[in-house]
Amino acid sequence: MTFFLLVLLAGLAFEYLNGFHDTANSIATVVSTKVLSPRQAVLMAAFFDLLGALVMGTSVAYTVGAGIVNPSVLSIHAVLGALLAAIFWNIFTWWLGLPSSSSHALIGGLCGAALAATHGDWNVLHWATGLWPKVVKPMILAPVCGFVVAVVVMTLLYILLKRMRPRLVNSIFGKLQVVSAAGMGFSHGSNDAQKGMGIVTLALFTATKAGTFDNLPGWLDFLRTPEMHVHTWVIFLCGITMAMGTATGGWRIIKTMGHKMVKLQPINGFAAETSAAAVILGASHFGVPLSTTHVISTSIMGVGSVKRVSAVKWGIVGRIVWAWVLTIPVTCLIGYSLMHLAHVLFTF
Helix, strand or coil, rough: HHHHHHHHHHHHHHHHHHHHHHHHHHHHHHCCCCCCCCCHHHHHHHHHHHHHHHHCCCCCHHHHHHHHHHHHHCCHHHHHHHHHHHHHHHHHHHCCCCCHHHHHHHHHHHHHHHHCCCCHHHHHHHHHHHHHHHHHHHCCCCCCCCHHCCCCCHHHHHHHCCCCHHHHHHHHHHHHHHHHHHHHHHHHHHHHHHHHHHHHHHHHHHHHHHCCCCCCCCCHHHHHCCCCCHHHHHHHHHHHHHHHHHHHHHHHHHHHHHHHHHCHHHHHHHHHHHHHHHHHHHHHCCCCCCCHHHHHHHHHHHHHHHHHHHHHCCCHHHHHHHHHHHHHHHHHHHHHHHHHHHEEEEEC
């Protein structure tokens, strides 16, 4: 039971860091355009993150918990290895100020830990039904969609408003950007909070399978999870934890996305947030655990390139892309190494 509590704590730590690391996804543009103060923006983002987590179902959670690897062959030690790998990567990329994917960090860690737990049995990975259609393809397509949709939205806005005075445009979209930022926060919560729900549910399932909860008193029956089922208390706990992380704000990444990539006006921020939120909500509906970071980042690149290609600081973009490319391989290796080390040090 003590080890399970350690895994649960690690799961909540990941969810908190997910919110902390990804605050920039929701508020970078609305802060950079000075529509809201940083404090106002993080509080709004935290509220809508929580709302999105509570009302958008659990399809993404089931994908993470049971759709990526075969949960029946995993131990709770493998779940801990996956979480530690993701936590390390989130902290490392936050320190560098790079907007990497918490989702892909968790998935990479989970794959590596699962491979080590099964001594290299690649059949433990659901490639055809999970990894390829719901991770690898969206990893390629989602950033492209974010970029293209943002270019289309920004171009249409420029055409429709080309005769309007800049001051009036800024005034109108300064108000509209509050709405789009709220939508971005909601979409972020709808997708990212479910990843923590999925990994906590996987921990409950593996602990139940191992008999960890067999001798617990009846009032702790809510922990027993003989099948992959996301409990209501898990939804609330993960949603609240991620909202708390969002409220503290990862300012290093906010500066990168809101100031360093491209200089934004309210109309640009509105276009980027609206485009990204639409793509993310669509993914949440279909149970796809995509990277909200990738989508909002490429949406910002898209609106910047409509202004002029040179408006985007492509050197910064290159560093971000490298972080994206390396996330799954690095966390997979870390998850594998941690699980292999556990095999060496302990017998289970």
